[in-house]
Amino acid sequence: DTGVSQDPRHKITKRGQNVTFRCDPISEHNRLYWYRQTLGQGPEFLTYFQNEAQLEKSRLLSDRFSAERPKGSFSTLEIQRTEQGDSAMYLCASSLQGPEYFGPGTRLTVT
Amino acid sequence: EDKVVQSPLSLVVHEGDTVTLNCSYEVTNFRSLLWYKQEKKAPTFLFMLTSSGIEKKSGRLSSILDKKELFSILNITATQTGDSAVYLCAVERGGGADGLTFGKGTHLIIQP
Numbered sequence: 001d002t003g004v005s006q007d008p009r010h011k012i013t014k015r016g017q018n019v020t021f022r023c024d025p026i027s028e029h030n031r032l033y034w035y036r037q038t039l040g041q042g043p044e045f046l047t048y049f050q051n052e053a054q055l056e057k058s059r060l061l062s063d064r065f066s067a068e069r070p071k072g073s074f075s076t077l078e079i080q081r082t083e084q085g086d087s088a089m090y091l092c093a094s095s096l097q098g099p100e101y102f103g104p105g106t107r108l109t110v111t
Numbered sequence: 112e113d114k115v116v117q118s119p120l121s122l123v124v125h126e127g128d129t130v131t132l133n134c135s136y137e138v139t140n141f142r143s144l145l146w147y148k149q150e151k152k153a154p155t156f157l158f159m160l161t162s163s164g165i166e167k168k169s170g171r172l173s174s175i176l177d178k179k180e181l182f183s184i185l186n187i188t189a190t191q192t193g194d195s196a197v198y199l200c201a202v203e204r205g206g207g208a209d210g211l212t213f214g215k216g217t218h219l220i221i222q223p
Contacts, residue, residue, distance in 0.1 A: 004153075033210045033211075035210065035211075040215065041215055041216075042115075042199050042201070042213025042214050042215050042216055043154070043199075043211070043213050044213070045210030045211065045212070046210075047210075048210050056210070058210075091153060091154075098159060099145055099156045099159045100145075100156075100210075100211060101156060102147075102153035102154045102155075102156075103153055104152050104153045105152070105153055
């Protein structure tokens, strides 16, 4: 069990650029979640997949954000036309029936 | 809207002290409450609580849930400098959707 992995770990981009992050969940986990965390706050839920189906999206997920999990395994989160307010840690988590296990996160800095 | 409030927001104690961290919540269709430890990386799972009054224990850490009063506590005895971290409390709704709702965390610093 290698745990949840995320790539890249850090991303610096200029305002207006598009970015894509990848998450590989624990292999037998069918549920995958994306969260965003800013300094001094707990993680905030963005979206949730059960297998390949995206079942829930937070109101935080504006139309510039899109997530996919095409084969029910890894997932990608894309942010289009990035804004400085998108700077945050993007966390991925996975679960089977029990608790969610988190990956190391991708730290996004928009300059 | 679901709400999780943790207290205190920060706490500084000396090594060997015992600490109690608090978490109160309001959630529609409560399913479980979870505690995580976050150092300078991803949250690490500690406990998942679903039933009132049943203490969960792991080494020097323990936690209990009160579903009537809508709160949970996390105790750490004989604290060590390695316990320094942000401790996050989160609640899960029934049905498994919506993900977790987190509190802001308690920033715990253990001084040698």
